[in-house]
Amino acid sequence: MNTIVDARGLSCPQPVIMTMDEIKKVGKGEITIIVDTDTSRENVSRAAISKGWQVKSVEPESTGYRITIAKE
Amino acid sequence: MLKDFFATRRGIIAVGVFIGIFATFLQKWGNPGNMGICVACFERDIAGALGFHRAAVVQYMRPEIIGFVLGSFFAAYLFREFRPRVGSAPIVRFVLGAFAMIGALVFLGCPWRAMLRLAGGDGNAIFGLLGLIGGIWVGTLFLKVGYNLGRTQSTHTSVGWIMPLIMLGFLCLVLIFPQIQGKDKSGVLIYSIKGPGSMHAPLLLSLGIGLAVGFLAQRSRFCTMGAIRDMILFRQSHLLSGVIALLIAAFITNVIVGQFHPGFKNQPVAHTMSLWNFGGMVLAGLAFALAGGCPGRQLFLAGEGDGDAAVFALGMIVGAGFSHNFGLASSPTGVGPHAITAVIIGLLVCLFFGFTMRKKIG
Numbered sequence: 001m002n003t004i005v006d007a008r009g010l011s012c013p014q015p016v017i018m019t020m021d022e023i024k025k026v027g028k029g030e031i032t033i034i035v036d037t038d039t040s041r042e043n044v045s046r047a048a049i050s051k052g053w054q055v056k057s058v059e060p061e062s063t064g065y066r067i068t069i070a071k072e
Numbered sequence: 073m074l075k076d077f078f079a080t081r082r083g084i085i086a087v088g089v090f091i092g093i094f095a096t097f098l099q100k101w102g103n104p105g106n107m108g109i110c111v112a113c114f115e116r117d118i119a120g121a122l123g124f125h126r127a128a129v130v131q132y133m134r135p136e137i138i139g140f141v142l143g144s145f146f147a148a149y150l151f152r153e154f155r156p157r158v159g160s161a162p163i164v165r166f167v168l169g170a171f172a173m174i175g176a177l178v179f180l181g182c183p184w185r186a187m188l189r190l191a192g193g194d195g196n197a198i199f200g201l202l203g204l205i206g207g208i209w210v211g212t213l214f215l216k217v218g219y220n221l222g223r224t225q226s227t228h229t230s231v232g233w234i235m236p237l238i239m240l241g242f243l244c245l246v247l248i249f250p251q252i253q254g255k256d257k258s259g260v261l262i263y264s265i266k267g268p269g270s271m272h273a274p275l276l277l278s279l280g281i282g283l284a285v286g287f288l289a290q291r292s293r294f295c296t297m298g299a300i301r302d303m304i305l306f307r308q309s310h311l312l313s314g315v316i317a318l319l320i321a322a323f324i325t326n327v328i329v330g331q332f333h334p335g336f337k338n339q340p341v342a343h344t345m346s347l348w349n350f351g352g353m354v355l356a357g358l359a360f361a362l363a364g365g366c367p368g369r370q371l372f373l374a375g376e377g378d379g380d381a382a383v384f385a386l387g388m389i390v391g392a393g394f395s396h397n398f399g400l401a402s403s404p405t406g407v408g409p410h411a412i413t414a415v416i417i418g419l420l421v422c423l424f425f426g427f428t429m430r431k432k433i434g
Contacts, residue, residue: 009160013302046310050306
């Protein structure tokens, strides 16, 4: 089950806090985070990796990025 | 390649080293002691140059600040990161900016200058840095229970240009009304003829370094408040490694050029009232944490199209007016007559924001 975190329009550190909360909630699996700045893209990816998750894909969209992270 | 480099630890460290070295050299080239770069002090000097306050010793249109915004603007456009956005509680950010400035001017410096003061041997900076950490720590407590200022909206490109255009306007004013030796006024601009406001590196040098720092900081997301916040909140040391690099680079450069003078007394543009060096920065740190960035970072964000960060920066300039008009700013003799009251009011205002602006992200 892929959960979606919509962090568009939110500035640092909200996107990271939301991602961390979701990671804590689901424990493993796949999470998609939508962000709208490059800073958020970098911060969310860095935070996910630090928690032992993998960044599976970063897809550019018209309003930002769709980041998919996963943990087995 | 270049795009990725600045997101790495090496990248942020390189930027910290660059800022540390060139800030220290700016002092050698004319900027006040341990004030190669101070976003709070320099915005205060800009407020003075425009006549928003009448403290005759701190009035100068600092080109570094102009460079920060424009450098970030160029970097954001070059790397396609310019995103015009506004609407995340701008009035709150304005007030936070004003109180951040009031707190910073009680200590006499922003977090960047706190590092530069320490790197120059000013022991009073330790109390300021402890206060900064304390204020940011309180801010993280609010962040943990859902404090946020709501989402921004994307907007017209021209909205994102406003702050860079204001800075361009300031640059035009400096070029049209340059400083006249020994005169305190040139056209509409006011210039200090003594005190820290009269001490400055040559205009083009200040502007050039400002542009370079703005460019690099936009790429690397350099932020002194974020450095401490991320460490407390997530145990992440990415941004902190850049700030520590700044400190070490500035220290080494100071030693080499003979600007390292350890001690507490008679430090340049500093006072020895430890409690209020601490207290002023608690207020500033909390305000930065609630607004999501140190004063430098707010300028870089403003350069990449963030209108709310621009409002914070303008709040700081207005706060500088209040600081000097109301006797809140410190001087080398100590804190201003109403500084303590202002710090307490500022803290209460920040707590009000922190307690009442939680969750419900629509």
